[in-house]
Amino acid sequence: MTDAAASVPVRRLSDWDAAELHTLVEDYGSPLYVLDRERVRENYRRLETAFPDAEILYAVKANALGEVLSTLREAGAGLECASAGEVQRALGAGASGSEVHYTAVNPPARDLDWVVDAWADGPELTVTAGSEDTIDRLEERGYDGRLCLRVNPGIGAGHHEKVATGAAAKFGVPAERAVDVLADAADRGFDVVGIHAHVGSGVSSDQLEAHREFVARMGDLARNVAGVVGGLEFVDVGGGFGVPYREDEAPLDLESVAEATREALGAVDADLTIEPGRYFVADAGVLLTEVNTVKEARETTVTGVDAGMTTLLRPAMYDAYHPIRNLTAEAGDGSIEAENGPAGRERVPQTVAGPICESGDVFCTDRQLPASKRGDVLAIGNAGAYGYEMANQYNSRPRPASIVLADSEARLARRRETVTDVTRPEREARSASPTDRKNDHDRATDTDNDPVR
Ligand SMILES: *Cc1c(COP(=O)(O)O)cnc(C)c1O
Secondary structure (H helix, E strand, O other): OOOHHHOOOOOOHHHOOHHHHHHHHHHHOOOEEEEEHHHHHHHHHHHHHHOOOOEEEEEHHHOOOHHHHHHHHHHOOEEEEOOHHHHHHHHHOOOOHHHEEEEEOOOOHHHHHHHHHHHHHOOOOEEEEOOHHHHHHHHHOOOOOEEEEEEEOOOOOOOOHHHOOOOOOOOOEEHHHHHHHHHHHHHOOOEEEEEEOOOOOOEOHHHHHHHHHHHHHHHHHHHHHHHHHOOOOEEEOOOOEOOOOOOOOOOOOHHHHHHHHHHHHOOOOOEEEEOOOHHHHHHHEEEEEEEEEEEEOOOOEEEEEOOOOOOOOHHHHHOOOOOEEEHHHHHHHOOOOOOOOOOOOOEEEEEEEOOOOOOOOEEEEEEEEEOOOOOOEEEEOOOOOOOHHHOOOHHHOOOOEEEEEEOOEEEEEEOOOOHHHHHHHHHHHHHOOHHHHHHHHHHHHOOOOOOOO
16 A cells, blocks of 8 residues: 555646557557556545545545445445435445435435435435425435535635636525524434535635635534534535646645645534545546547648547536647657657647537647647546546447556456447337336435445
């Protein structure tokens, strides 16, 4: 085991072995997600070192691959789940009820039904409700287990408005109502265990003051609530630990964040809980994609690749920056630095674009990269978080395969989809009996299937 001190705070795209990645595309095709399991472990250990007294949950929605869940579980993390499907995955990865927090955001009835069923087998499961309706609906289903209240602190943070959830009315009960709501829930027999807020993704060192203010409010609230419901087990301040996407961006200073958090929380007789997602997996993953088109346009050179916004949505959805390398050019040149050397390729501004019929389907605009050639393999960095998870089948495009690097070998962790996978639900609908068709809505979280691994 590597100890935390030996683990660098960020793994840059330039730290990956170009030849090794190149071989993976030759073996498994393109586009291809690659995830390094050891890096996920290192990220966990650094966080554990900075927050030795905190309970650490992994926000599964960042990357729900079974191997990621089992790796983080084994390292000591609990699992924060955003849906019944994620709870199903968590249990499938071997988690017990006590390791699972289910955060219900406008939960569909079938999610609540499924989770309340799972609670019967794992009564230590925690449900985080973000509205009084959700508490009522849990009660209607006979749930009187561990309940946490998601509050809306009225402060948002984050790298893009679409992920600044703290101030959005959608999430949580207004903090000023929390004491009443929880006192009422305790009266109704719920086991009130915690309060929760997540102020959005992308908390960074220069937003430390906002973080401090947010945590201080949570500390005050925890003291008020504890007085009314007779004690709290934990105060969950969410995730949102930022990672540097740009090559020149400094990594988050975890120690300062941890210190600010402890200080701001003040004295509370409850555990601190954090639930980062991105931080564990972002720099543990890359997306590999092959160049199929090089086109001189009027204003730029367009490098067409086989991955698109359906493979990695973040640039199109959040204007997110992801570093890019041309692995083939580097292999040929020996070094990217040899840009003007005899074998080196010249760097030219390029717009790297995918195969989707949308103008937003670009990974970068006018970025200086070694001149691309058809057949080159590009690596897109920091793709381990919200990469495959947000992939979709728009344009009838099957989702890519995923490789896990572990114990110095590469393993296919999820096969590439085919068009047959994309069209299967339609064929099944045509061949199903009328009764099957009507009952289909119950199958969204199908308990008859083996747990998803
Ligand atoms: C998405 C999410 C997280 C994780 O956010 P990151 O930015 O990936 O750390 C944590 N908690 C909740 C409730 C979330 O929705």
